[in-house]
Amino acid sequence: MTEIQFSSWLTSYLRSPVLDGWPVRPATLVEVDSLVAVLGLAGEEPISAAGTGTVRDAAVCAAMAGCPPALFPLAFSAIKLIVEHPKETLGITDARSPAGTESAAAYHPVTVLSSDSTRANNLWTGYGALSSPVPGETSSVGRTVSLFLHRSVSGYRDRPPVFGHPGRAAYAVASHQTLSMAELRSRVPYRVACAAVGGPRALYLGGAAGQPSLMARIIANGFLTATCGVPLAPRAALLIVNPTTAHDFNAAGSGPLQTLLADAARYLEEDSQELIAALDLLPIVAGGASQTWIAFAVGPPGSAWVFD
Amino acid sequence: MSSSANKLSGLKASVPRTYSEWYSAASAAHWLDGLPVYPAEEEQVARLLNATDRAPGEVLGVVPPALATATVGAVAVQAAMAGCPPAAFPVVLAAVRAMLDETTDVVGPGFNLEGIQATACSCAPMVIVSPNAALQLGMEYRCAALASEGAVNAPIGRTVRLVMWNIGGGRPGETDMSVIGNPGKYGWSVAEHPLSPWEPLHVSRGLPRIMDAVTMFACDSPHEVALGHEIRSPLEVVTRIANTVCQAGSLNMYWGGQALIVLNLNLARAFAAEGWGRSDIAGCLYELARRTPAECNDFYDAKMMQFFDRPAWSSMLRTVPAVFGPRDLHIVVTGEGEGAAAAVCPGWGAAGGHAMTVPLPSVRKPEPFLGQSEEVSGYIADADPLLSNVAADDALGVRSSIRKARRRPGVPLRVLLFGNYAQADGSAGGVMQWLERHLRMQSSVIDVTWYSSQVPTRREPVESLQRLATLCDAVVLGVGLSGSRSWKIAIDAVQFEKSGLPTVLVVTRGYEEYIGNLARAAAFTDALSMVVIEPTDPPLETGHSLKLVEAILSALQGI
Numbered sequence: 001m002t003e004i005q006f007s008s009w010l011t012s013y014l015r016s017p018v019l020d021g022w023p024v025r026p027a028t029l030v031e032v033d034s035l036v037a038v039l040g041l042a043g044e045e046p047i048s049a050a051g052t053g054t055v056r057d058a059a060v061c062a063a064m065a066g067c068p069p070a071l072f073p074l075a076f077s078a079i080k081l082i083v084e085h086p087k088e089t090l091g092i093t094d095a096r097s098p099a100g101t102e103s104a105a106a107y108h109p110v111t112v113l114s115s116d117s118t119r120a121n122n123l124w125t126g127y128g129a130l131s132s133p134v135p136g137e138t139s140s141v142g143r144t145v146s147l148f149l150h151r152s153v154s155g156y157r158d159r160p161p162v163f164g165h166p167g168r169a170a171y172a173v174a175s176h177q178t179l180s181m182a183e184l185r186s187r188v189p190y191r192v193a194c195a196a197v198g199g200p201r202a203l204y205l206g207g208a209a210g211q212p213s214l215m216a217r218i219i220a221n222g223f224l225t226a227t228c229g230v231p232l233a234p235r236a237a238l239l240i241v242n243p244t245t246a247h248d249f250n251a252a253g254s255g256p257l258q259t260l261l262a263d264a265a266r267y268l269e270e271d272s273q274e275l276i277a278a279l280d281l282l283p284i285v286a287g288g289a290s291q292t293w294i295a296f297a298v299g300p301p302g303s304a305w306v307f308d
Numbered sequence: 309m310s311s312s313a314n315k316l317s318g319l320k321a322s323v324p325r326t327y328s329e330w331y332s333a334a335s336a337a338h339w340l341d342g343l344p345v346y347p348a349e350e351e352q353v354a355r356l357l358n359a360t361d362r363a364p365g366e367v368l369g370v371v372p373p374a375l376a377t378a379t380v381g382a383v384a385v386q387a388a389m390a391g392c393p394p395a396a397f398p399v400v401l402a403a404v405r406a407m408l409d410e411t412t413d414v415v416g417p418g419f420n421l422e423g424i425q426a427t428a429c430s431c432a433p434m435v436i437v438s439p440n441a442a443l444q445l446g447m448e449y450r451c452a453a454l455a456s457e458g459a460v461n462a463p464i465g466r467t468v469r470l471v472m473w474n475i476g477g478g479r480p481g482e483t484d485m486s487v488i489g490n491p492g493k494y495g496w497s498v499a500e501h502p503l504s505p506w507e508p509l510h511v512s513r514g515l516p517r518i519m520d521a522v523t524m525f526a527c528d529s530p531h532e533v534a535l536g537h538e539i540r541s542p543l544e545v546v547t548r549i550a551n552t553v554c555q556a557g558s559l560n561m562y563w564g565g566q567a568l569i570v571l572n573l574n575l576a577r578a579f580a581a582e583g584w585g586r587s588d589i590a591g592c593l594y595e596l597a598r599r600t601p602a603e604c605n606d607f608y609d610a611k612m613m614q615f616f617d618r619p620a621w622s623s624m625l626r627t628v629p630a631v632f633g634p635r636d637l638h639i640v641v642t643g644e645g646e647g648a649a650a651a652v653c654p655g656w657g658a659a660g661g662h663a664m665t666v667p668l669p670s671v672r673k674p675e676p677f678l679g680q681s682e683e684v685s686g687y688i689a690d691a692d693p694l695l696s697n698v699a700a701d702d703a704l705g706v707r708s709s710i711r712k713a714r715r716r717p718g719v720p721l722r723v724l725l726f727g728n729y730a731q732a733d734g735s736a737g738g739v740m741q742w743l744e745r746h747l748r749m750q751s752s753v754i755d756v757t758w759y760s761s762q763v764p765t766r767r768e769p770v771e772s773l774q775r776l777a778t779l780c781d782a783v784v785l786g787v788g789l790s791g792s793r794s795w796k797i798a799i800d801a802v803q804f805e806k807s808g809l810p811t812v813l814v815v816t817r818g819y820e821e822y823i824g825n826l827a828r829a830a831a832f833t834d835a836l837s838m839v840v841i842e843p844t845d846p847p848l849e850t851g852h853s854l855k856l857v858e859a860i861l862s863a864l865q866g867i
Contacts, residue, residue, distance in 0.1 A: 009442070015467070020457045020458070020462065021456075021457055021458045021459045021460070021461060021462030021463065022343065022344075022391075022457075022462045022466065022494075022495075023343070023344045023345045023346050023390060023391045023463075025327065025331065025344045025388070025465065026327050028328070049802035053701070059715075062728070064344070065343075065344065066331075066343070066344045069865075076370075078370055090351070106455075106530060106532050106651070124481075126480070126481050127481040127484065127485055127486060127487060127489070128480030128481070128484060128486045128488070128489030128493065129488055129489055130430075130488055130489040130490055130491055131342070131432075131480070131486075131490055131491055131492075131493035131494055132342050132489075133341050133342045133479060133481070134342055134479045135335050135340040135341075135342055135343075136335075137342065138342075139342035139343055139494075140342070140343075143343055143344075143489075160451040160452040160457075161451065161452055161455070161645075162451065162452075162453065162572050162643040162644065162645035162649040163453055163454040163455070163530055163532065163570065163642075163643050163649055163651050164451075164452035164453070164454055164457070165453030165454055165455055165491070165492075165529050165530050166432070166454070166455060166491040166492035166494065166496050166529060167455075167491040167529070168452060168455040168456075168457060169343070169455070169456065169457070169491060169494055169495075170342075170343060170461070170491060170494065171491055198532055199491075199529035199530050199531070199532070200430070200490060200491070200528075200529050201528065201529065201531050201555075202429070202430035202488055202490065202528050202529075203556070203557025203558065204429070204557055204558075204559055204562060205557060207562065207607065207608030208548055208563075208607060208608060214607060214608070217556065217606060217607055218556040218557040218607050219557075221555060221556040221557070221607070222556070223553050224556060225531075225552055225555045226531070226532075226534065227534060228533075228534030228535075228548060228551075234548070240488055242487050242488060247547040248510075267606075272442060285487040286488065287487045287489070288428070288481065288485060288486075288487040288488075289818065290428055290485055290487055290791070290818065290819075291428045291487055291790070293428070293430075293487040294486055294488075295430065295488045295555075
């Protein structure tokens with residue numbers, strides 16, 4: 001598509017079933033070509049052997065999402081991870097079949113950009129990190145992924161959840177540039193991580209600030225509530241802690257966070273530490289430095305983090 | 309251009325040739341919030357205005373924190389940017405009106421948009437559309453019902469967001485202190501299911517069934533209740549929902565307020581088949597969603613529970629309920645699916661975001677977003693409502709002369725001290741209590757009036773503060789560690805300054821830039837007088853405390 005008057009493009013395209021109702025930019029030929037060129041791949045090349053979509057399909061979504069060429073490799077990595085690992089990132093075993101009994105729930109792949117990616121691209125990771133306010137930044141990566149799912153992954157579009165959550169429009173978060181949790185996983189080098197998870201659940205830890213054991217109890221109670229204490233298969237879990245919370249945990253020198261959470265769970269409910277220990281937990285630092293907040297999201301049984 | 313486009317006579321149009329040109333201009337003007345929007349074409353804005361009987365210049369209210377006027381025309385520009393179908397525009401207008409409604413309720417401050425725009429919490433405004441209107445408009449209520457997807461749901465929520473962003477100026481890191489945020493902040497609209505076995509939400513909130521209505525509620529992203537899609541007994545389902553409502557760390561559990569409970573159609577029908585109505589569920593949930601003081605002690609230290617007035621509750625009730633009463637649990641039916649599904653959207657505690665319901669005019673069948681015309685009549689390129697508000701500041705000289713007229717030579721300065729909450733920690737709110745005791749020792753030069761409120765966002769205490777201020781020569785306000793409370797106090801400071809009342813803000817480190825942003829957003833261009841304290845300060849019992857008193861006195865002498 002060349003640069004044309006906007007309304008004629010919109011008139012012909014807006015009612016397309018491959019869009020989700022949210023505004024998009026027109027994808028011009030020039031923009032799509034420049035996005036494809038950034039990857040150094042042929043436009044018609046399949047994204048994966050599974051055959052779901054081409055490089056060009058992903059570039060069209062990026063153009064519509066307002067994703068700049070510099071960030072397209074990150075968005076493309078997320079798409080490739082999702083296409084190659086549908087069970088872990090979508091909660092579905094293939095393009096059409098749901099896995100387990102919870103496939104119709106509110107799961108959607110969240111894209112986590114590592115501290116290195118955040119630093120390299122100088123991305124926003126402060127206040128409102130899950131609703132990144134800067135055009136052409138983290139939100140455009142999440143929007144690219146969502147548009148690709150709507151356009152190219154038939155199982156995603158044809159089997160929508162009962163409720164879903166607002167993250168289906170764009171669900172991405174950039175990790176803090178320098179802070180990280182004292183956790184092994186977050187120190188493994190990666191650019192992008194993806195997993196199927198539910199909507200973010202925000203918890204205020206103000207009444208326990210500076211007391212890691214109390215903070216861990218609140219978080220553990222959240223995980224136990226979200227999973228209803230049912231010992232299902234290992235599942236992906238995202239834990240976003242704001243810088244103040246990270247400081248409190250790290251300053252305590254209390255070891256890996258997951259161990260602390262498992263101990264807290266055992267305090268709350270006997271034998272429930274196994275539930276926490278079975279989580280595929282990715283703790284990251286993001287958000288503003290005011291007060292003591294976390295947000296977490298849990299995936300379906302069988303979901304797991306995949307990394308690039 | 310149709311004749312109705314003339315309704316836009318106040319808006320000057322320019323015509324970028326391409327979308328890219330328009331996008332660049334919009335980005336430079338900070339109209340974009342991270343996700344794409346459409347250019348506001350004159351023709352489309354005119355179509356939106358034709359869908360309402362209201363005049364473009366009609367004022368819907370003042371949107372904080374910029375305190376800019378939301379006219380029907382300005383909202384139409386945002387609706388065009390969101391891709392809102394004209395038929396849905398009355399829904400948007402009703403949503404904006406509900407959001408700006410300053411009516412307070414029995415347990416708190418009503419919706420309190422100024423707080424929602426500034427709070428550190430993750431809540432986002434959800435637009436809930438009554439079932440008949442949803443059906444007429446073609447809204448999605450069967451699947452992905454809480455995801456705000458579809459050609460009608462998405463633009464309604466998106467327009468509300470753009471009103472908050474472009475007219476209200478609520479921008480993360482500048483004036484919006486939401487620590488982690490929530491994707492629902494990009495826009496969130498939900499339709500009630502027309503086949504619900506119960507009356508629509510607005511009927512349970514006192515409006516006639518024959519009406520269509522819009523309810524605004526500010527809440528966190530949905531917390532899905534693990535039901536495994538099985539239809540379980542009503543009591544078991546309510547018990548599981550209750551566990552989610554009173555989850556530790558939820559603002560409901562800290563602070564009461566309201567919560568939204570979402571049931572899919574199957575689950576609602578299962579309840580109805582067992583003879584349960586909406587009020588039965590709310591009543592049972594109210595009884596179950598509570599914790600004992602011992603359980604609270606597992607999670608929170610006593611100071612925090614005291615701050616939120618929970619000991620008083622527990623002594624009266626023996627347990628601590630998550631909300632003040634069954635009426636604070638709003639139940640909505642939406643979504644289909646094969647099994648049972650339930651979700652909890654926790655509210656923003658007692659500070660606000662409470663459900664506000666307004667009636668809708670009759671809803672028409674939707675028209676296409678755009679007509680078939682290939683001719684572009686122009687983009688509204690300079691309709692930023694913030695720009696028209698910036699020149700309204702008082703002149704510094706006028707304020708100075710008012711100040712001089714108020715001062716009484718040889719008489720101690722009457723100073724009003726306001727602590728924003730009774731928290732005895734190192735934040736400015738807690739420090740104010742300490743400051744009060746020490747400034748009273750300076751009685752030869754200062755006559756202190758002390759005022760404190762735990763919940764200053766409620767209207768009554770703020771009005772009391774303003775009344776007290778009229779009796780004083782200067783005001784010292786404590787601000788920090790809470791976006792919503794800080795917003796209110798910063799705006800009070802601006803209003804005091806504009807009325808000639810010298811004002812000093814004691815600000816927790818990290819909030820000084822925020823306060824400056826708020827003042828600018830409220831069209832106050834002069835610097836506010838601030839004394840900055842460190843958030844990690846000890847209880848101020850050392851020489852450090854004397855320096856703070858000196859700083860306050862110095863600031864007061866300088867005004």
